[in-house]
Amino acid sequence: MTDATGDGSQSGPMLAADGTPLKKSLARALRMQKMRALMLIAPLLLFVLVTFIAPIADMLFRSVENQIVSDTIPNTTAVLEEWDGEGLPPEAAFEAAYYDIFLAAERKEHTKLGTRLNYELTGASSLFRKSGRGLDDIGEVYQDQFKDLDRDWDEAEPWAELMGDPAWLSAQAAWTKGERQPAFALRDGVSDILPKTAREYAVFARYQQTEENKSPLKEEPWTAVHTALYEDLKAGDLSGYTGPRAEMLKAADALVDSPDFETITFQAGFEDIDEDWLAPDIWRTIKLYSSSYTSGYFLNSVDMQLTPDGPEARPENERIYMLLFQRTLFMSLVITFSCILLGYPVAYILSNLPSRTANLLMILVLLPFWTSLLVRTSAWKVMLQQQGVINDVLVWLGLVADDARLAMINNQFGTIVAMTHILLPFMILPMFSVMSTIPHSYVRAAKSLGATNWTTFWRVYFPQSVPGIGAGSILVFILSIGYYITPEIVGGTTGTFISNRIAYHISSSLNWGLAAALGAILLAVVLLLYWAYDKIVGIDNVKLG
Amino acid sequence: MNDVVLTPVGKKPLSFTLPVLAAAGGFAGIFVGAANGSVLLGILIGAVVMAVIGFLAAEMLGEAQEKPVRWGLIVLFGIAGYLFGGLPGAVVGLLFGWFFGWFAYWIAFGRYRAKLLPYLTSGQVLWHYGFRVICGAIFVFLITPIIVVMPLSFNAENFFTFTPEMLRFDPAGYSLRHYRDFLTNPEWTRAVKNSLLVAPVATIISVSLGTLAAIGLSQSHVPGKRAIMAILISPMIVPLIISATGMYFFYSKIGLQGEYIGIVLAHAVLGIPFVIITVTATLVGFDRSLTRAAANMGADPVTTFFRVQMPLILPGVISGGLFAFITSFDEVVVVLFVGSSEWQTLPWQMFTGLREQISPTILAAATILVGISILLLASVEMLRRRSERLRGMSPS
Numbered sequence: 025m026t027d028a029t030g031d032g033s034q035s036g037p038m039l040a041a042d043g044t045p046l047k048k049s050l051a052r053a054l055r056m057q058k059m060r061a062l063m064l065i066a067p068l069l070l071f072v073l074v075t076f077i078a079p080i081a082d083m084l085f086r087s088v089e090n091q092i093v094s095d096t097i098p099n100t101t102a103v104l105e106e107w108d109g110e111g112l113p114p115e116a117a118f119e120a121a122y123y124d125i126f127l128a129a130e131r132k133e134h135t136k137l138g139t140r141l142n143y144e145l146t147g148a149s150s151l152f153r154k155s156g157r158g159l160d161d162i163g164e165v166y167q168d169q170f171k172d173l174d175r176d177w178d179e180a181e182p183w184a185e186l187m188g189d190p191a192w193l194s195a196q197a198a199w200t201k202g203e204r205q206p207a208f209a210l211r212d213g214v215s216d217i218l219p220k221t222a223r224e225y226a227v228f229a230r231y232q233q234t235e236e237n238k239s240p241l242k243e244e245p246w247t248a249v250h251t252a253l254y255e256d257l258k259a260g261d262l263s264g265y266t267g268p269r270a271e272m273l274k275a276a277d278a279l280v281d282s283p284d285f286e287t288i289t290f291q292a293g294f295e296d297i298d299e300d301w302l303a304p305d306i307w308r309t310i311k312l313y314s315s316s317y318t319s320g321y322f323l324n325s326v327d328m329q330l331t332p333d334g335p336e337a338r339p340e341n342e343r344i345y346m347l348l349f350q351r352t353l354f355m356s357l358v359i360t361f362s363c364i365l366l367g368y369p370v371a372y373i374l375s376n377l378p379s380r381t382a383n384l385l386m387i388l389v390l391l392p393f394w395t396s397l398l399v400r401t402s403a404w405k406v407m408l409q410q411q412g413v414i415n416d417v418l419v420w421l422g423l424v425a426d427d428a429r430l431a432m433i434n435n436q437f438g439t440i441v442a443m444t445h446i447l448l449p450f451m452i453l454p455m456f457s458v459m460s461t462i463p464h465s466y467v468r469a470a471k472s473l474g475a476t477n478w479t480t481f482w483r484v485y486f487p488q489s490v491p492g493i494g495a496g497s498i499l500v501f502i503l504s505i506g507y508y509i510t511p512e513i514v515g516g517t518t519g520t521f522i523s524n525r526i527a528y529h530i531s532s533s534l535n536w537g538l539a540a541a542l543g544a545i546l547l548a549v550v551l552l553l554y555w556a557y558d559k560i561v562g563i564d565n566v567k568l569g
Numbered sequence: 570m571n572d573v574v575l576t577p578v579g580k581k582p583l584s585f586t587l588p589v590l591a592a593a594g595g596f597a598g599i600f601v602g603a604a605n606g607s608v609l610l611g612i613l614i615g616a617v618v619m620a621v622i623g624f625l626a627a628e629m630l631g632e633a634q635e636k637p638v639r640w641g642l643i644v645l646f647g648i649a650g651y652l653f654g655g656l657p658g659a660v661v662g663l664l665f666g667w668f669f670g671w672f673a674y675w676i677a678f679g680r681y682r683a684k685l686l687p688y689l690t691s692g693q694v695l696w697h698y699g700f701r702v703i704c705g706a707i708f709v710f711l712i713t714p715i716i717v718v719m720p721l722s723f724n725a726e727n728f729f730t731f732t733p734e735m736l737r738f739d740p741a742g743y744s745l746r747h748y749r750d751f752l753t754n755p756e757w758t759r760a761v762k763n764s765l766l767v768a769p770v771a772t773i774i775s776v777s778l779g780t781l782a783a784i785g786l787s788q789s790h791v792p793g794k795r796a797i798m799a800i801l802i803s804p805m806i807v808p809l810i811i812s813a814t815g816m817y818f819f820y821s822k823i824g825l826q827g828e829y830i831g832i833v834l835a836h837a838v839l840g841i842p843f844v845i846i847t848v849t850a851t852l853v854g855f856d857r858s859l860t861r862a863a864a865n866m867g868a869d870p871v872t873t874f875f876r877v878q879m880p881l882i883l884p885g886v887i888s889g890g891l892f893a894f895i896t897s898f899d900e901v902v903v904v905l906f907v908g909s910s911e912w913q914t915l916p917w918q919m920f921t922g923l924r925e926q927i928s929p930t931i932l933a934a935a936t937i938l939v940g941i942s943i944l945l946l947a948s949v950e951m952l953r954r955r956s957e958r959l960r961g962m963s964p965s
Binding site: 054057058060061062063064065067068069071072073075076077078079080081082083084086366369370373385387388389390391392394395396397398399400401402403404405406407409411412413416420421422423445448449477502505506507508509512513523526527530531536539540543546547550554558563 | 600603604605606608693696700701703704707708710711712713714715717718721728729730731774778779781782784785786788789790791792795797798799800801802803804806807808809810811812814815816817818819820822834835837838841895898899901902906916919920923924931932935938939942943945946949950
């Protein structure tokens with residue numbers, strides 16, 4: 025502050041020492057301060073965003089991601105787009121599926137697709153695995169006949185000469201292993217006379233070059249190319265063709281036109297592999313899941329399924345996730361209530377005892393809090409099992425017969441007891457910090473005014489301790505709803521939480537989309553509670569011991 | 570405080586002493602009786618024995634003979650226990666003798682009222698002690714599981730349960746074999762080594778970044794403070810399984826999955842909320858005029874930080890660091906997903922051991938970990954007091 029108001033002659037804004045207006049100078053100082061604070065926070069914020077928030081966002085994205093269907097069988101999904109879902113799809117769909125699955129099988133990706141579709145339609149996995157092996161049968165019909173006509177049809181070089189650009193041919197011939205392969209190019213005009221063959225051969229050649237690092241000049245084309253050739257020869261007229269290998273091609277054309285040339289429709293070929301291909305179910309499922317993003321995982325995680333007529337509840341006997349969510353909520357509530365029940369007296373006595381004694385007893389609360397989670401869980405395993413300490417003591421006392429020991433572990437009881445013990449400090453600490461601020465004089469005043477013990481507690485003390493209960497309960501509930509380790513070890517099959525199901529889908533069933541959807545729902549619940557906690561208690565008021 | 574007598578005490582009439590003691594004896598008799606075959610007989614004998622003791626103590630011998638009576642009871646009960654149940658019975662008997670000797674005098678001479686306000690009704694006195702018993706039971710619930718693990722870790726057999734030898738206090742029932750296994754088995758030693766490689770580095774990252782951010786957050790006028798705080802605390806709130814799977818996918822994408830760096834980063838981020846919470850709590854009591862005074866005397870911000878602010882908040886920083894350390898040292902869910910078999914940590918090893926229930930070596934590890942956590946707890950407690958002293962608060 026300066027002598028700006030020294031004498032009345034000076035008018036205008038107040039000035040700082042350096043002559044700038046005070047308002048401006050203060051604003052600049054404030055801005056500087058803000059900047060400095062943000063600079064201090066920035067590294068950590070960035071760190072948390074990259075190592076923590078980004079991974080979670082990435083995982084949540086998986087719950088709607090569904091590119092695998094349209095990536096693996098793009099042509100099929102394009103054809104099915106036109107299909108109305110009634111009866112069987114057109115022959116074009118079978119044809120597209122033939123080429124798509126053929127390539128996917130070469131890439132070993134058809135099983136992944138099968139696994140994906142199996143989440144929606146049981147049996148899809150084995151259907152696709154079978155088809156990967158069986159599709160060669162369709163092509164071999166044509167390959168064998170062409171080969172019998174001319175052995176060159178099963179050789180690498182004649183095919184390359186027929187399909188490849190001459191410049192590419194010479195470049196490829198000069199190629200040696202270790203160098204970059206010259207990119208395959210189709211010969212001018214070949215895709216006009218043999219469109220499908222050219223397409224399939226290009227797919228084959230590029231696959232050999234990029235994924236196998238082999239020269240198309242050395243590799244015989246796979247059977248899908250022969251199938252495509254048959255399709256082209258049947259449809260087109262090659263009489264005017266004068267390019268390389270013209271005779272060989274014309275002979276093949278003549279063979280295809282002859283009446284005793286053996287053919288097979290795509291639909292019949294698929295039927296030979298598995299009759300399930302002639303059931304509309306698989307086609308409907310593919311059509312339903314052909315979009316890049318799907319709500320299917322989320323529907324699955326609330327026991328519904330996507331059908332052509334929109335979302336529908338699953339049959340009664342297939343509903344498991346709602347049950348699991350309910351159980352998780354129920355058990356978390358029970359745990360929270362047991363924590364309140366056990367924590368309240370302890371917090372009360374700790375805040376009302378002389379501080380020396382209270383500090384000593386506080387150690388009994390803090391020691392479990394500092395003890396490794398696994399130690400506590402293993403301790404409960406030791407305590408609760410059939411040959412465990414509690415059962416031993418009960419048998420020794422004669423309260424329980426030796427052959428009728430209580431089953432206290434691998435069920436809900438075990439999970440609730442162990443988790444109540446583990447989370448109890450999280451209830452006691454916030455309660456304690458609230459209760460130790462309640463003045464004793466209120467209680468004494470109430471009593472001197474004639475209130476009974478109960479009235480004093482219920483009308484005077486308890487209402488003041490409610491914020492502690494609230495803070496502790498939300499914290500315990502948030503922590504318990506997402507617990508994994510303890511239910512996994514002492515929960516058996518009936519005492520497990522939704523977290524255990526998520527872990528199962530991640531590491532055993534590999535249905536990552538479903539795991540991500542279940543995780544997203546759990547996370548939403550937790551964040552809602554977190555928000556409530558922030559509103560009610562304030563996150564900067566969390567205390568740790 | 571302990572010696573203040575608020576209410577004068579005196580001998581109680583026999584019509585009060587005898588029924589109360591008989592009831593207590595009967596209650597204890599239920600268990601002794603059940604253990605030996607007949608509950609009814611147990612209640613009867615217990616009640617009679619306690620009534621006799623009460624009569625002897627109150628009427629015949631009086632307070633003058635208290636010491637010899639109580640010692641006599643301890644010995645008598647101990648011998649009786651030995652006859653009934655061998656060595657463990659003797660231990661229980663000695664405890665019973667000690668307790669009932671004290672209890673008989675406590676009741677008979679009205680000592681239970683000494684520390685209470687004189688105007689309390691007997692119902693209030695009863696509730697006062699009843700409440701204490703309930704709280705005691707809850708404390709027992711809190712601490713027993715941790716205590717029980719310790720003797721079991723000296724088991725000579727490969728069991729998770731007390732063997733008859735252990736209950737007879739037979740030295741043959743005890744051994745250090747699980748500790749030997751823990752210290753020599755390469756699986757365990759490697760796990761310990763991995764944990765010790767990961768935890769300190771993760772702690773250093775979270776403490777250094779966390780302290781800086783906490784200082785930034787403690788300044789006034791931080792835009793979006795609440796949102797920033799919410800993000801920084803979130804690793805503690807988000808269920809670990811979600812963090813773990815998210816990190817698993819993301820770290821696999823960028824090639825950190827199964828790598829040392831990946832585990833360290835994951836653990837560092839999990840430890841950050843604890844550092845933020847403890848350091849911000851310490852900064853609440855920090856007198857900001859000290860930094861201004863330092864600046865006034867010509868110190869640059871860096872000097873001010875290291876010579877003025879840091880020494881004052883150091884206890885908070887260290888206890889935040891200890892929290893971060895124990896978080897990493899104890900973390901298993903994220904390691905299960907982000908780690909690899911090459912980087913198995915101690916909690917991982919314990920988790921798989923627990924699931925497959927291989928050997929009580931887990932209990933030896935657990936006992937050692939309890940020892941470590943007692944050490945950590947003691948140091949955090951010491952630091953907290955020191956911090957409060959430094960900030961001019963009286964340590965509670």
